[in-house]
Amino acid sequence: xxKALSPNAQVIIDVIPDLESIIGPQADCxxxxxxxxxxxxxxxxxxxxxxxxxxxxxxxxxxxxxQWSDIPTLNLIEYCITDNDMKNFFIIxxxxxxxxxxxxxxxxxxxxxxxxxxxxxLFLKPLREQHVNQLVAESVHLSPSECKQLSNIIYTKSxxxxxxxxxxxxxLHSRGLFIFSDDTxxxxxxxxxxxxx
Numbered sequence: 468x469x470k471a472l473s474p475n476a477q478v479i480i481d482v483i484p485d486l487e488s489i490i491g492p493q494a495d496c497x498x499x500x501x502x503x504x505x506x507x508x509x510x511x512x513x514x515x516x517x518x519x520x521x522x523x524x525x526x527x528x529x530x531x532x533x534q535w536s537d538i539p540t541l542n543l544i545e546y547c548i549t550d551n552d553m554k555n556f557f558i559i560x561x562x563x564x565x566x567x568x569x570x571x572x573x574x575x576x577x578x579x580x581x582x583x584x585x586x587x588x589l590f591l592k593p594l595r596e597q598h599v600n601q602l603v604a605e606s607v608h609l610s611p612s613e614c615k616q617l618s619n620i621i622y623t624k625s626x627x628x629x630x631x632x633x634x635x636x637x638x639l640h641s642r643g644l645f646i647f648s649d650d651t652x653x654x655x656x657x658x659x660x661x662x663x664x
Contacts, residue, residue, distance in 0.1 A: 468486070468489065468490050468515070468518050469490050471514045471515065471517065471518040472490075472511060472514055472515060472518070474494065474496070475496055475507060475510075475511040476490060476493040476511075477493040477494065477495055477496050478496055478507060478508050478511045478512075479511055479512065479515050480493055509542075509543060509546050512543060512547070513546070513547055513550055513552070513553065516528075516547060516553070516556060517552070517553065517554075517556075520553070520554065520555040520556040521555055522554070522555055524555075525555040525556065525557060526555060526556050526557070527557045527558075527559065528556070528557070528558045528559070529558075529559045529560075529561075530544070530558065530559070530560045530561070531560075531561050532561070532562065532563075533560045533561065533562040533573050534562040534563050534566045534567050534571070534573055536572070536573060537572075538572050541572055541573060541576040542576075544558065544560070544576070545576050545579060545580055548580050548584055549579075549580060549583045549584055564590060592627075593626055593627030593628050593629075594622075594627040594628070594629055594632070595627065596618075596619065596622045596627070597611075598627075599618050599621055599622040599625070599627060599632055600614070600615060600618035600619075600622070602618075602629070602632060603617060603618040603621060603632075603636070604618070606636065607653070607654040608653070608654075609653070609654070616658055617656055617658065617661070620658070620661055620662060621635055621636070624664070638664075639656065639661060639664075644656060644657045644660050644661050644664075645661075
């Protein structure tokens with residue numbers, strides 16, 4: 468990292484402060500115009516990623532909730548993806564497609580990246596009822612048949628969205644409708660109260 472980032476390592480430390488504990492304190496970078504500062508950051512961040520992305524150990528970067536990314540972040544991602552010097556680098560991004568319309572900055576960024584790089588978009592469908600049953604069963608360490616009634620209610624209320632399944636289980640637990648009993652050593656739930664939610 469010292470070799471890859473020198474003499475601009477402080478630029479990366481400014482955004483990833485923990486890096487200083489790895490490479491030590493670095494000299495301040497000279498003041499530049501705003502466009503030159505921007506270009507220096509983009510170039511140095513690319514070098515930072517390249518230090519990890521080798522032929523023997525490619526770098527896979529997963530970024531969640533891209534629908535909330537600001538434009539400078541999207542520009543940085545776009546720059547790193549489309550730069551011809553970036554080798555052994557693969558990025559996976561996830562976003563809620565129902566929150567990203569035609570004019571959304573993420574949609575525009577994806578369309579721009581597609582002009583120079585192969586992009587595969589996968590649109591995930593909601594879980595089926597049997598998958599929610601399996602997820603709930605594994606969560607409570609019971610057989611699918613033992614928690615079928617609970618998982619049916621959770622499926623109906625979440626419409627099979629795994630994010631909402633997880634949130635609903637947490638909400639049920641926080642309300643005391645879904646608790647672990649030390650007496651029985653198993654999860655217990657109040658199906659009548661859960662139905663009322």
